[in-house]
Amino acid sequence: MPEEIPSEGSESSRFRTTLLRVIIIQVVALGLLLLMQLRYQP
Amino acid sequence: MHWINWLIVVVYVVWVVVDGIRKSKDTDTISGYFVANKSLSWWVVGLSVMATQLSAITMIGTPGQGATDGMRFIQLYLGLPLAMVILGVTIVPLLHGSGVYTAYEYLERRFDARTRSLTAFLFLISRGLSAGAIMAAPGVVLSAVFGIPLVWAVALIGVPTVIYTMIGGVQAVAWADVKQMVLIVIALVAIMIVLIIQMPVNPDEALRIAGATGRLRVFDFSFDLSERYTFWSGVIGGTFLMLSYFGTDQSQVQRYLAAKSAGEAKSSLLMSAYWKIPLQALVLLVGVGVFVYYQFVRPPLLYNPAQEAAVVAERGAAYDALQNDYAQAFTLREAAARAVADAGDDATAAMEAFVAREADIQTIRGEALAMVEDVTGEASGDTNYIFPRFVLSELPIGLAGLFIAGVFAAAMSSIAAELNALSTASVIDFYRRWIRPDAADAHYLAVSKGATAFWGVFACVVATYAATLGSLIEVVNRFGSFFYGSILGVFLLAMLPRAKARGAFYGLIIGMATVGFVAFGTTIEFLWQNVIGAVVVLLVGVTLSRIGSAEA
Numbered sequence: 001m002p003e004e005i006p007s008e009g010s011e012s013s014r015f016r017t018t019l020l021r022v023i024i025i026q027v028v029a030l031g032l033l034l035l036m037q038l039r040y041q042p
Numbered sequence: 043m044h045w046i047n048w049l050i051v052v053v054y055v056v057w058v059v060v061d062g063i064r065k066s067k068d069t070d071t072i073s074g075y076f077v078a079n080k081s082l083s084w085w086v087v088g089l090s091v092m093a094t095q096l097s098a099i100t101m102i103g104t105p106g107q108g109a110t111d112g113m114r115f116i117q118l119y120l121g122l123p124l125a126m127v128i129l130g131v132t133i134v135p136l137l138h139g140s141g142v143y144t145a146y147e148y149l150e151r152r153f154d155a156r157t158r159s160l161t162a163f164l165f166l167i168s169r170g171l172s173a174g175a176i177m178a179a180p181g182v183v184l185s186a187v188f189g190i191p192l193v194w195a196v197a198l199i200g201v202p203t204v205i206y207t208m209i210g211g212v213q214a215v216a217w218a219d220v221k222q223m224v225l226i227v228i229a230l231v232a233i234m235i236v237l238i239i240q241m242p243v244n245p246d247e248a249l250r251i252a253g254a255t256g257r258l259r260v261f262d263f264s265f266d267l268s269e270r271y272t273f274w275s276g277v278i279g280g281t282f283l284m285l286s287y288f289g290t291d292q293s294q295v296q297r298y299l300a301a302k303s304a305g306e307a308k309s310s311l312l313m314s315a316y317w318k319i320p321l322q323a324l325v326l327l328v329g330v331g332v333f334v335y336y337q338f339v340r341p342p343l344l345y346n347p348a349q350e351a352a353v354v355a356e357r358g359a360a361y362d363a364l365q366n367d368y369a370q371a372f373t374l375r376e377a378a379a380r381a382v383a384d385a386g387d388d389a390t391a392a393m394e395a396f397v398a399r400e401a402d403i404q405t406i407r408g409e410a411l412a413m414v415e416d417v418t419g420e421a422s423g424d425t426n427y428i429f430p431r432f433v434l435s436e437l438p439i440g441l442a443g444l445f446i447a448g449v450f451a452a453a454m455s456s457i458a459a460e461l462n463a464l465s466t467a468s469v470i471d472f473y474r475r476w477i478r479p480d481a482a483d484a485h486y487l488a489v490s491k492g493a494t495a496f497w498g499v500f501a502c503v504v505a506t507y508a509a510t511l512g513s514l515i516e517v518v519n520r521f522g523s524f525f526y527g528s529i530l531g532v533f534l535l536a537m538l539p540r541a542k543a544r545g546a547f548y549g550l551i552i553g554m555a556t557v558g559f560v561a562f563g564t565t566i567e568f569l570w571q572n573v574i575g576a577v578v579v580l581l582v583g584v585t586l587s588r589i590g591s592a593e594a
Contacts, residue, residue, distance in 0.1 A: 040253030
């Protein structure tokens, strides 16, 4: 079976989706770290 | 170490070498050997990029840093996600689409041969030395912890890595990286779970104890150029550092040049952006957990067993007296830690008492470390031994083996990437460019394999010397960081349509000279050197290009 070649459209859509996830993960991770600092750091 | 742990390590190392070579295809052409015929999927490249950056010192030293200094080190990585996004829309499509084997090859197309050769030369110097340092760090720790000669420890890491890198090229490196990244994450998560289960207090109490000593201060918003890790040095300096490392360092560029398409290469970089901060937070939290655990279980006064043995041999009586003081101070600190755990939300007084007891312990430890320096004549670097000692003495059989395999994995993946990149730059940017431009692929492949072996031996030799010079790793890191910013500046210039070759070449030299002055003549911390280098190269490069245009 020939290998499927990803089209440019699907690649840029995947880039956008991944980028959105990156932003969400970073906001959540940094937010949790900040909360931990505010809660436990006198 | 128990034989089951050794068995896990040996089985893992053999599997990585054999499977890495087995998965390598079409390595009889330079395109297959250097860039995998641009055939790798984004997730393979992404894991390889992450594994390359996560060296053994991250596995060994970073939890130690979490235990002694807390979470603030994570600020170094604040710029990474932004850098990855910027690279994804700038340098990645540029390099991937240009059909080059090295990042520096592109600079000749854009500017001239001397700019290419100078940047490639700087890469070979800084990365050749750092490959040795990357190998030395785990070599020293494994040698001290297991009581084996340093040369054996270096050989255990170096020989299998050179073999699979030499035979399989970038594909063997990338597939080994995939396994290594998975193993590292499994080992860290498993250690975190065991730590939580074995901890004598609950997680809320543990975090309160860690917070009392400042170890949960993640963000420092002060703008102080002489402070190493702040929010601003991380966001600004860190972005430039990551742009330089992931955008212009051949050990990283070569990974995404092997991706199927520019889109896959971009997605692979975003994978690092995704996971780096959470993963680094996990590593540091494990270290903080070890610190809390050691409030209730007495750790050794000195973590490095070889240095402890040297001190006992030379200053037995004085060290025994110190051990007695330490045992008493530990009992008092343990009681103070329990008081913090039991105090609930109003723990100010208990925390103050605990901090005072912790300071007593640090004073005693300081005296022990001073003894080490007196006896051995070298800085102790005790932080790097905290985590291996914890793993080997406190974790169940099997998990300790998994961790040591993880250390090997991290060391091998970083070194393999460096060797592969050093070999590629040596052959493509120097041998093929200046010595034999028209040879057959088979000839270049033979030279590449020879170059990999040469850089492997070079790294092993540097590693054995680096081990005797305690601060060399820091020196190499600083040395590397003053090249990074200037090299990034050249690539940024390459994206400006009006920039000329003369501006790039002299801009690079003046940028490096400026960073050299900043590094040795001021107290500005090294993350800012990346910003300064890039900005100076850009300004000088643009100015000289304009003067050149006006003269023309």
